[in-house]
Each structure stands twice: as structure tokens, then as C-alpha cells.
Amino acid sequence: MSVDHWHFPRPVLAQEYIASFERGLSAARGLFARRRMGKTEFLCKDLIPAAESAGYQAAYINLWDNQDDPGSALVAALQQAASPKGVSKVLADLRRPVRKLKAGARLPGLGEGTLEADLGTEPGAPIPLLTQAMQQLDKKRKKLLLVIDEAQVLAGKKNSVFAHALRAALDIRKDFIKVIFAGSSETTLRSMFARPSEPFYNWAGLEPFQLLGYEFVQAMVHKVNEVTRKPLSMEDATHAFQELRNTPEFFRRFLNQYLANPLAGAASALDTVKQQVYGDQDFERQWQELLPADRAVLEMIAMGGKDLFGSEARTRMAAILGLDEPVKRSTPQNALSRLMNKNLVTRLEHGRYQFEDESFADWVRHRDT
Template sequence: EAELGGTDTAATPRLTELIRSFDKPNRRMLLVLDEAQVLAESAHTDLAHSLRASLDGRKQNIKVIFAGSSEATLRRMFGRSTEPFYNWAPLEPFELLGEDFVRAMVAKVNRLSKYPLAQKDAFAAFEALKRTPEFFRRYLNRYLTYADLGSKAALLDTETHVFNDANFVNTWHRLLPADRELLRLIVSGVTDLFSEPSRRRLGAALGLDEAVAKNVPQQSLRRLQDADLVLRMDYGDYRVQDDAFAEWLRNRELED
């Protein structure tokens, strides 16, 4: 087990050296990359390209499992042609993490901190953070750093970062009316974005008395995907990529 901290400039040679060490005959390795979705971030593009180049010629000797807490980002990582790992591996959804995950993480935190974290506080935080492991880990990191301030302070700081209303408002105002309405359709669970009712809603958002042509939602989806706001999960199945933004949109719908 190894953690490649620091900058990509420092991590890339170490990872390459590790992989090359398995070039000897009859050597086999199972490489497990946890939180692998970070490789889809633009800041880690060079590392991702280098990693793929190292792995491509060693598929017989090195088997890889990419694990992560963001299914949407992993799907983009392997499903978008511009990504370094495009079409490199199939996706296999795991069971969603729940109470056992929270208990295990609390036990780990309490081994590290002199300020024990109560399970009831951790469960409350997990629910408040929409049962999203990525957000919960941020909460735990904040708690470990400022444990003397308590769980409520860690949760408040986490919510401020992951549910940052100002950022979402700015994103929302930059969108075209058709794109906003399409996002509303997606978060409300509409599956056929090209149906007559869906296109009528888009038409109403544009001030029209009739349904828009099918190329309108098509172009809107393309813009939202290019902006990394929406991800295509399967044929006709689209999802807002950022869980926090999706939750903000749902709450906005309730307020409206």
C-alpha cells in the first residue's frame, strides 16, 4: 500500500518506477487505485496520461481496479473520448456505502484523535451530507484537523464548501434558459428529454407557445456536457455530475 502525496511532478516518477519494477518475467501485480476519480481532474491530466501509457503495455502482468466515491466522474473518466482513460475499463457499480462505512470511519478517526467522535454525530453528518462518501470524508478530515471544535463545526464547514450557494448561483446565471430548464427536467427524474411534454416545457422556458424542435434539447445537452455539468450514464439516461449541485437544484425547485 502506498500513498502518492505531493505534486504530480513528484508522484509520476515514483508511480512509473513502481510499475516498471514488475517488468520482470512471471511477476504479477494487482494495482488498486482508491478515489481514482481525481485522475479526471484537469490538474492531474499529465499524471493520468503517464499512468495509462505505463499500464497499456503491461496488461498481462498488471491488473488494475479503479475505485472511487463518484460514479458520475468515473463514468466520465472512462466514457468521454477526451479523457486519458477513455474506454480503458468497464464499470461495475458497487453497493452504496452506508452505516457500516460510517462505523468503520468513526473507529479509524477515534484511533487517531484524542477527541472521540460520537457515532450519533457521525451518522447525523452522513445524513446531512446526503449520504455522499466524498463529502463525509471531507467532514472527517475537517474534524481531525479541528477536533477540539467538535462535530457541528466540522459539519458546518463541510456544508459551506460542498453546498456553496454562491458558486451554484453563479453557474445557474451563466446558463441559457433552455439549459436551465433541461437541468430542471433531469433532477426531477424525467427520462425522455426529447418527448413532446419535455419539449413543451423547454418551449415555455423560451417564451414559446409550442414544443421546441428536437435539436434544441440535443444542443442543450451538448453544452451542459461540455461544461461538465451533466453526464450521460446510458442511452437516454443523463445525470447532473455534481451531487451537491443536483441537491441545490432540487431545493430550488421546491422553493419555486
């Protein structure tokens, strides 16, 4: 398996997660962080290897890649862990034409196994096949870590029946199947675990993912300075990290840009990346697809607006929409519902909202400048 030179290992954090399962007091944990913050990299390159070293086999599935049919994708990932040779039969039993499915399982002694197949839109039978996969896992009785990335996809109404079946299957196997629910939508994940009507109500504690900070920047600077004759200073690197909203993915773009042209300097590299981040993320397309009321709410949140339902806020929203009278309270309420359903904003507490993607917030703030 190739080594990622630019990966920042976090073995202590990974061991903390494994230890929490080994103590036997919980069988599932939920964690959230907005996209591009290093969550998936940690899960795949730190947590799963740590689990394998502790005697687990592991299955990883990213539901963002399988939003149309998360049930079938999860079944395939579990089947691959239970019996890698049986995956082709599962796909045949699902009777799916090829389109898109990505699932992964890392099996001790076999390295990393990855499944990519296509699932179309015809209805399949994931629940009976889920039962089959679980029965095969029962026979092996080997500890399994199931990592469900972008797990908020399961909260969709169309996935409710499968989600109930999945919980029931996991409920009776807590002694040997441990689950990480990870996602980028705090609002949806909280709903998954906090609403009595949801299949996974009270099934896992939800916590913020521990974000990368100074030590990460320091390690990356050290790596950069190993391969360049023009050293990058910690001051310039820390400034860039902060300007890029402490986002590891964007910071690595900055490092790449700096290494591509070190003589131009850190400031030039930062300017280039900021233009890419705020210009190449397809924000304009997202903006144009929104209703005018949704755009108005985003503008107010981006500019620091908190009370979106008061008279002043509704007057401000009316002005943005070109109306003479304040909008009704239902206008921002409906807009917020749509925006949260699209994972564009999240609710921090009553009356306080923020963008899921801070880069989008910056784009909205500066779109007319």
C-alpha cells in the same frame, strides 16, 4: 510516513483488486464514482500499499490536475517508477516551461516519491518518451501497478494519438503492468471502453466503486467519541450522513464542525455544513456560465424529469426559457451533449440522466428558495 487518523482502511477491498490481477485473467480494471466519495483516498491509502505488499511498485497519476497535457504527466509518472533519477531529463526532453504537473510513484524501500513540476503549453514529445520509459520498465521487468485517476481526461479528442500509443505500449506488457482506470464520469468512461472508435475499446471492464456506508459512519463516530466529552450518537451521525448524500468528504466536514463546537449539537453542525456545501462550491459561477437551454435541462433533471424529449418536456423547457412554442428536440439533445462534455450530468440509460454531483442537484433544486 504520517498516519491519517481519520482514514477508514479498506484492506479486504484492496486485496480483492490485487487478487484479480494475480489470477492473471485481466490486466486492467475500470471503476467510477462521483467526486468526494472516497475513491482517490482508497486508491492512494489502501490499494497502492496493498500492491506494494504484494511485490508491486506503483505509479499514481491524477489527470484532473494535468488536463492540459495528460500525456506528459503520464510519461513523468512512468519514468519516475522506471528510474526516479531520470525524471529531470524527461522534463528537459519535453522542453516545457514550468506551470503545473503532479505525478506520484511509490517505490518499495524508498517510501513515497512525489513529483511536482510545471508544464506549459508548448508542444512536447510524450510518445517517444513514453517508449523510453516502457523500455526501462522492460529491463527491470518488475510488476507495476499503474493507477490513472480521473482517467476520463484521456477520452478527449486532443489526447487520442497519445491514448492509442499508451494502449499499444500497455497491450504488450499485460504480464507485468496492471492498470486501474478510475474516474468520476461514468458516461465518459463507458464511452472509452465501449466505443469501437476509442483507443481503449474493450480493454477494461467498468464497475461502480464500492461506496462507504454504515461501517464507515460507525468507525468515524468511534473516533469522534475518543476525543470529545460530548459523545455523538449513531442516530445523529447516520442522519447527517444521509442528509449529506452519503458523501464521505462532506460527512467529515460535519464531524469537524461538531468537534469544533460539540455543545451546539449535531443539528447545528449539520446545518452549518449544508450551508457550506450548497453555498461554497462555486455553483453560482458554474450556473452563470451555462447557456439558458443547459440551465433549463438541469432544472428538469433536478426536479426528477425523465423524458426530456417528449412534447410535455419540450413545452416545459419552452416555459422556462420564456418561449411560447415547444422547443425542438434538438434543443435538449444539444444541451445534454454540452452538459455531459462538461461532466455535469451522466446518462444512466436511454432517456434517464442524473447529476454527476448530487450537491449541485440540490443547489439547483433550492436555488430560488
